[in-house]
Amino acid sequence: MRNVILDCDPGHDDAISIIIGASKRSALNILGITTVAGNVEVEKNTVNALKVSELIGLDVPVVEGAVHPLVRESEIAPEIHGETGMDGPVLKDPAKEKTPGHAVDFIIGQVKNSDGKVTLVPTGPLTNIALALIKEPSIKDNIDEIVLMGGGTFGNWTPAAEFNIYVDAEAAKVVYESGLPVTMFGLDVTHQVIADTAVIDRVGKIENDIAVFVKELLVFFAETYKDHFGFPGGPIHDACTTMYLINPEMFTFEDVNVTIETKGEATYGMTVVDLLKTTGRPENVKFATGVDTETFWNIFQDVLVSYGES
Numbered sequence: 001m002r003n004v005i006l007d008c009d010p011g012h013d014d015a016i017s018i019i020i021g022a023s024k025r026s027a028l029n030i031l032g033i034t035t036v037a038g039n040v041e042v043e044k045n046t047v048n049a050l051k052v053s054e055l056i057g058l059d060v061p062v063v064e065g066a067v068h069p070l071v072r073e074s075e076i077a078p079e080i081h082g083e084t085g086m087d088g089p090v091l092k093d094p095a096k097e098k099t100p101g102h103a104v105d106f107i108i109g110q111v112k113n114s115d116g117k118v119t120l121v122p123t124g125p126l127t128n129i130a131l132a133l134i135k136e137p138s139i140k141d142n143i144d145e146i147v148l149m150g151g152g153t154f155g156n157w158t159p160a161a162e163f164n165i166y167v168d169a170e171a172a173k174v175v176y177e178s179g180l181p182v183t184m185f186g187l188d189v190t191h192q193v194i195a196d197t198a199v200i201d202r203v204g205k206i207e208n209d210i211a212v213f214v215k216e217l218l219v220f221f222a223e224t225y226k227d228h229f230g231f232p233g234g235p236i237h238d239a240c241t242t243m244y245l246i247n248p249e250m251f252t253f254e255d256v257n258v259t260i261e262t263k264g265e266a267t268y269g270m271t272v273v274d275l276l277k278t279t280g281r282p283e284n285v286k287f288a289t290g291v292d293t294e295t296f297w298n299i300f301q302d303v304l305v306s307y308g309e310s
């Protein structure tokens, strides 16, 4: 089984990503969930991670991480995810408590001590991952891949920058320049997996508590994406990461160089994707360009159905 740490800011699509990763369909050994400031304040993201893990019976440590980005002020996105960061469904307060300690130390400890290599799966700003790599660079030897959601050849927070990268571009730069294999699910591919009415209706036919929860997430997310972007539903961006870990073949990729813009006035947080190899810089990223959406939604359905099976 593949060892993974889910580093996230739940978040509607982060929650769905956790649900996919923890399902019977996936063969992941989830070492823990770490949280980071992103969609909303880190404390709220932690509560949401606890709620989701309790709902699905995922008994792993949930460890809180960075309160703010490396050098910039925090920016949050309640207009997309609501004040709680996971508005829509109402879950009871978790009985489970967060695990003491800091996410950065948890990541370092797990990577150092785990049997076999660890895959990091960040679906929020990259602050925790960058801090772990800075604090203990030797962990690189035991990380096999960083599978992240972020960036793209266009933006959603500014015209140039996607939210996760924009919030902490300095951290993103550390990660992208780390020399570790980075598999990147940016907006180019995540905007191909929009949970529109047809998807929501399909989820609505599945009769178990997890599917009901996911439907409520999707309904809220669809509303905010309609209001803000005129989309027919919410792209479940972060879910691409755990879907890839279940079935990489459904995605297509290009090996490219990606540079993170940290200085531009209009382009701060841009992921500069050298698709046409104009720079001659070495390829540092496996960049997702496409997805077989039929397979994606079929597996998504299977995952949710599997939660109703004993």
Ligand code: BDR
Pocket: 011, 012, 013, 014, 039, 077, 080, 123, 124, 149, 156, 162, 163, 164, 237, 238
């Ligand atoms: C990313 O930002 C957040 O709103 C989502 O959870 C996703 O990780 C999309 O830009």
Ligand code: CA
Pocket: 008, 009, 010, 011, 013, 014, 038, 039, 123, 124, 238
């Ligand atoms: Ca996220």
